[in-house]
Amino acid sequence: MAKSGQSLGARVRNTAFSALVYLFLYAPIAVIVLFSFNTSRRNIVFEGFTLDWYGVMAGNTQLMDSLVNTLIVASCSTLLSVIIGSLAAVGMYRYRFRGRAAIDALLYIPVVIPEVVLGIALLSVFSLANVPLGLLSMIIAHATFSIPFVVFTVRARLSGFDASTEEAAMDLGANRLQVFSRITVPLIAPGIGAGAMLAFTLSIDDIIISFFTTGATSMTFPLKVMEMVRSGVSPDVYALSTIIILVTFAVVVTSQAIRYRHQKGQEHTGT
Amino acid sequence: MASRNATQTTGFLRRRLQRAAPLLTMVSPVTVWMVILIAVPLIYVLFISFCSTDEAHHIVFAFTLQNYAKLFDPTLLSIYGNSLLIAGLTCLISILIGYPFATIMANSSPFKRTLMMVFLMLPFWTNSLIRLYGWRSILGSNGFINSVLQSLGLITQPLELLYNHFAVVLGMVYVLLPFMVLPIYTVILKLDHSLLEAASDLGARPARRFLKVTLPLTSSGIFAGSIMVFIPALGYFFVSNLMGGGTTQLIGNVIARQFKEAFNWPFGAALSIVLIIITLVLVRAYTKTGGKMDDLGAM
Numbered sequence: 001m002a003k004s005g006q007s008l009g010a011r012v013r014n015t016a017f018s019a020l021v022y023l024f025l026y027a028p029i030a031v032i033v034l035f036s037f038n039t040s041r042r043n044i045v046f047e048g049f050t051l052d053w054y055g056v057m058a059g060n061t062q063l064m065d066s067l068v069n070t071l072i073v074a075s076c077s078t079l080l081s082v083i084i085g086s087l088a089a090v091g092m093y094r095y096r097f098r099g100r101a102a103i104d105a106l107l108y109i110p111v112v113i114p115e116v117v118l119g120i121a122l123l124s125v126f127s128l129a130n131v132p133l134g135l136l137s138m139i140i141a142h143a144t145f146s147i148p149f150v151v152f153t154v155r156a157r158l159s160g161f162d163a164s165t166e167e168a169a170m171d172l173g174a175n176r177l178q179v180f181s182r183i184t185v186p187l188i189a190p191g192i193g194a195g196a197m198l199a200f201t202l203s204i205d206d207i208i209i210s211f212f213t214t215g216a217t218s219m220t221f222p223l224k225v226m227e228m229v230r231s232g233v234s235p236d237v238y239a240l241s242t243i244i245i246l247v248t249f250a251v252v253v254t255s256q257a258i259r260y261r262h263q264k265g266q267e268h269t270g271t
Numbered sequence: 272m273a274s275r276n277a278t279q280t281t282g283f284l285r286r287r288l289q290r291a292a293p294l295l296t297m298v299s300p301v302t303v304w305m306v307i308l309i310a311v312p313l314i315y316v317l318f319i320s321f322c323s324t325d326e327a328h329h330i331v332f333a334f335t336l337q338n339y340a341k342l343f344d345p346t347l348l349s350i351y352g353n354s355l356l357i358a359g360l361t362c363l364i365s366i367l368i369g370y371p372f373a374t375i376m377a378n379s380s381p382f383k384r385t386l387m388m389v390f391l392m393l394p395f396w397t398n399s400l401i402r403l404y405g406w407r408s409i410l411g412s413n414g415f416i417n418s419v420l421q422s423l424g425l426i427t428q429p430l431e432l433l434y435n436h437f438a439v440v441l442g443m444v445y446v447l448l449p450f451m452v453l454p455i456y457t458v459i460l461k462l463d464h465s466l467l468e469a470a471s472d473l474g475a476r477p478a479r480r481f482l483k484v485t486l487p488l489t490s491s492g493i494f495a496g497s498i499m500v501f502i503p504a505l506g507y508f509f510v511s512n513l514m515g516g517g518t519t520q521l522i523g524n525v526i527a528r529q530f531k532e533a534f535n536w537p538f539g540a541a542l543s544i545v546l547i548i549i550t551l552v553l554v555r556a557y558t559k560t561g562g563k564m565d566d567l568g569a570m
Contacts, residue, residue, distance in 0.1 A: 029394060031408045090297055092298065117546050147301065208509070212531075233401075244398070253389065260382070
């Protein structure tokens, strides 16, 4: 392996380079966390430590409403895309049928097309069909860009799938529904989990699609921030962001640690 | 006789339907959804790009090519130029940072690899607008960089680091870098090391080996990453809003304005068709050179 052959100089260079990349990625996050504890309202210099902004944040109903909206849209669109996407992945993996390539092509469109194009296309069709713009239109729009990602992650999981397990269950008298719920779903569960996490993440961070498909009363957190940018983002938004950062860091690090230990355990038992 | 035939036919249909039932339950939801919410909307955008508007900004369904004629307006041409320049620079810088980073990651131990991947993706669970706003505090005229440089006495006047192309490109690279790293990382991981050893055994120096063996073998990853960076960079209007402060207009900004402020949907639709064509051409070139579509969704 190249690793063992690396000289000390090369190793130092690699570490320094990686450190710079991470500095680039984390510098603005550090700024947000720091300024959420800043006594000054203007986010320019750090004047002193305070926890006041966390209280202000909790009392800011507009901000809290936008957070609730974000979570509603993300949960509902994730649920929808997981159901539709997982069924599709299994169906498209198991059966060869006419039109399969066409569905595949449709699924790739949201992945490669600029979000602004998808956003205006959905807005146009919602207005044509008189769908009122609000939480429901945003849920539909978010599910639309999430479904392909769920299909792809579940499909990746299925490529190592042993069809004989399903056949054995059928031979032992299980019906299709039992086979699906007892055999297929548990087997693809990690793929579904990864797809759900991806769908949720894409939804809570989405700006462009929401920008076009939202209504006047259904502001999400990213849109709220976008609106505040002109007048200046107040530190209570930093406080909320800090809480979101801490929660996601905890969730991601724990889930990755579990996954890593699980993989390691599998390597040891040789399965 | 006829009735027996009919029972046979319905029996045959029922059996076929029964066999197709699981396929239909699994595949029809996604088909209906994607047709109604992807195919129909895009066809409708193409349709309204040939329409015009009345004084009340309503779409008038009468065929016209005026929206396409307006695409060649000189101010718009400079916006395309700007847009392509910024997307191109974003792509190039992402490769220059992402390629070595992906190499280092792929050559690390499995534990370190997982760790590097997690910390690469972690920032993306935080709202990107907020993170870009953090950059404004770093780059602003009273920001971190200017304060440090001034207190060191290196500059007397604050440097204008925000509200220019530089800031927009920085913001784009910041938001899009992982999309470059991931596909490159995937191909480097799959790289056949015996080919590299063969090159070394045959006397190739490291630089030559990289140019003649490693780079061609990993070019599909660079191509996939470039598509995932270049195309969004043409449309991410919020990055140019935040970091460019109106000094930098991208195609995405013009489209957004047609739909939300100017209410000239047909013209915005024609601009969107331009973006769709650019996307199709790039993706076609990618698959023609052997790129796999699945590698584009490698998130």
